[in-house]
Amino acid sequence: xxxxxxxxxxxxxxxxxxxxxxxxxxxxxxxxxxxxxxxxxxxxxxxxxxxxxxxxxxxxxxxxxxxxxxxxxxxxxxxxxxxxxxxxxxxxxxxxxxxxxxxxxxxxxxxxxxxxxxxxxxxxxxxxxxxxxxxxxxxxxxxxxxxxxxxxxxxxxxxxxxxxxxxxxxxxxxxxxxxxxxxxxxxxxxxxxxxxxxxxxxxxxxxxxxxxxxxxxxxxxxxxxxxxxxxxxxxxxxxxxxxxxxxxxxxxxxxxxxxxxxxxxxxxxxxxxxxxxxxxxxxxxxxxxxxxxxxxxxxxxxxxxxxxxxxxxxxxxxxxxxxxxxxxxxxxxxxxxxxxxxxxxxxxxxxxxxxxxxxxxxxxxxxxxxxxxxxxxxxxxxxxxxxxxxxxxxxxxxxxxxxxxxxxxxxxx
Numbered sequence: 001x002x003x004x005x006x007x008x009x010x011x012x013x014x015x016x017x018x019x020x021x022x023x024x025x026x027x028x029x030x031x032x033x034x035x036x037x038x039x040x041x042x043x044x045x046x047x048x049x050x051x052x053x054x055x056x057x058x059x060x061x062x063x064x065x066x067x068x069x070x071x072x073x074x075x076x077x078x079x080x081x082x083x084x085x086x087x088x089x090x091x092x093x094x095x096x097x098x099x100x101x102x103x104x105x106x107x108x109x110x111x112x113x114x115x116x117x118x119x120x121x122x123x124x125x126x127x128x129x130x131x132x133x134x135x136x137x138x139x140x141x142x143x144x145x146x147x148x149x150x151x152x153x154x155x156x157x158x159x160x161x162x163x164x165x166x167x168x169x170x171x172x173x174x175x176x177x178x179x180x181x182x183x184x185x186x187x188x189x190x191x192x193x194x195x196x197x198x199x200x201x202x203x204x205x206x207x208x209x210x211x212x213x214x215x216x217x218x219x220x221x222x223x224x225x226x227x228x229x230x231x232x233x234x235x236x237x238x239x240x241x242x243x244x245x246x247x248x249x250x251x252x253x254x255x256x257x258x259x260x261x262x263x264x265x266x267x268x269x270x271x272x273x274x275x276x277x278x279x280x281x282x283x284x285x286x287x288x289x290x291x292x293x294x295x296x297x298x299x300x301x302x303x304x305x306x307x308x309x310x311x312x313x314x315x316x317x318x319x320x321x322x323x324x325x326x327x328x329x330x331x332x333x334x335x336x337x338x339x340x341x342x343x344x345x346x347x348x349x350x351x352x353x354x355x356x357x358x359x360x361x362x363x364x365x366x367x368x369x370x371x372x373x374x375x376x377x378x379x380x381x382x383x384x385x386x387x388x389x390x391x392x393x394x395x396x397x398x399x400x401x402x403x404x405x406x407x408x409x410x411x412x413x
Contacts, residue, residue, distance in 0.1 A: 002088040003095040003108060005081040013086025016053035017060070020347040024054070025393035026355035026386055027061050034065035039362045041066035044141070046117040048109060048127045049148070050078040050339050051096045054347055056087040058121075058354040062361065063092055067119075072112035074123040075293075076100045077332065078339035106130075113138040119361050119368075120145035122169075124293045125155035132159070132166060143368040144168035146360045148178065148353060150214065151269045151293035156375050168371040170360045172353065175378035177386045179215045182353040186345030188219025190338035191265060191291040192227070195331060198316040199287065204228030209261035211254065212268035213240040216291060220265060221249055232257045234273075254278055263287045265337075266297035276302035284326040288334075295334040303330065355386045 021028065034040075045062050049055045051073040063069045071087060073079040073096040081098050088094040093115075095108040109126055113135050120127050122145055131139040144167050147153055153173045159165045172178050192203060208229040210221045221231050221244070233244040234254045241251045257264075258278035262285070266273045269292050279302060290297045304310060309321035313329065320328045331337050338344060345353075359382045364371075391398065401409065 002093060003097065003111065004084045004088050005097045007085045007089065009082035010085040010089045011082075013053075013056070013080070013082035013084070014089070016080070016083055017056050017086055020053045021057050023347040024057060024351035024354070026351045026389045027057060027358065029389050030355055030358050031061040031064050034061060034358075034362075038066035039365050040119075043118040043365060044068045044070065044115050045119045045121070045361065046070045046072070046112050046115070046127065047121040048072050048074045048112065049121055049123040050074055050336075050344060051084055051087070051094075052078065052080045052339070052344050053083050054344065054350045054354065056083050056092075058358065059087060059092045060090055061354075061358055063090075065358075065362070068115070069093070070095070070112045070115055070117065072096050072108050073105070074126060075336055075339060076102070076105045077335050078344070110135055116141045118143050119364055121357055121361065122147045122152055124149050125152040128152075128156065128159070128165075128169065132164065139166065142167050144170070144364045144371065146170040146172045146357055146364075148172040148182075148357060149293050150183075150216070153375070154269060160373075160375050165373050165375070167373050168364070168368060168376055169374075170364065170376050170378055172356050172360060172378060175356050176383050177352045177390075178356055178378075181349050182345060183215035184219035184222075186219070186349035186353075187216040187267070187291060187338065188221075188223040190343070190345045191216075191220050191267075191289070192223055193343065194291075194336075194338040195263065195265070195287065195289050198314060198331065199329075201287075202227075203263075206230070206262040207232060207260050209234065209254075209257045209264045210249075211264065211266040211273045211297070212292075213237075213244045214267065216267040218247075220267060220291070221247070225249070229263075232260060258282055261286060263289070264298075265289045265291055267291045268297055269293065271296040272299050273297040275299040276306060279303055279306050279320075279322070279328060282326070282328055285329065287329050287331060289331040289337040290334050291337055293336065298330065298334045300330070300334050303328065352386055352390055355389070356382055359385065 045067045059071045070093040079096045079098040084096045095112045208224040209232045211234045233249045235241040259281045307320040313319040318330045
């Protein structure tokens, strides 16, 4: 039984899925093989990922591999109701609606797990959390799954270190064809799209404060600089701080940056990156946006406590008037701005990430029963296969080693 807002919305969702499919050659190639080989025959796959056109197509590719696929969202604001309807119409079971409460969101996750899946795709770690807690009984058939976000991997490794991870999970986030492209180029572009679309403001000439210089922060800083911004980076890791400095960015503490920034974007995966003392010194009109998985990086409780007036200024923008008359603007209620107020990552980039996820699930379907509980890296051959198909689609040919060169390299290694 599907749980979607309105099946009548399906036509526009179909158009969105058809559009992204045209720009996802890796998933198209994977689908063609899956249709012949049916690697997931007799299996159930539950996915908890941002439910929009690109993830919908991933679900359809998995279904083409013979799986019963059950899809739900991983963020109440990122679900696109027309895409959810179109996906349900195509035969995938869907439990997702836009704008649900936290309680309703958890209920949808539980319903998506109730079929006791053989494999899962998680985004942020909510499925894994439930499968070790309230929904432990739903893990009885579970071979394993994969996780694609930095936040989710942090949660998995914490659980693994404590000896509390009960099944194998593949770390898609740290695959080269994921973080080098999805995190850096996808997040970099989509975050700025999610800021510019609702605000109707430019980046050029603004001082942009980027909190966190991981791959997502690098991508955003690079894009903002290219669009004419003055970029300040805040970091807690001294190595990343040096890297940001040598990349040409100004590095300082958030206490210092709070006085200078016009636009603040958090991409750390940590809580309380921007708090009350920072709001006290920010400029009138400052924009606050989060591109981390959870809405904890900008302390909304502190922001609400400091405000004398809170009101919706535009769709996806909430105004907070401070006691001295300054107005601070929070985008997307502090949730993932690129998905809540934009269209998410570009299809060409997500094609690589989702190709890795599809092939990682195939790897688990074929070999996962022999793996012990733990966090595993994506097999190198999957990374290389995805890159090879992407290059071919782009019309690019690269050199290869001669037999003599290959023998030399083997001897050196």
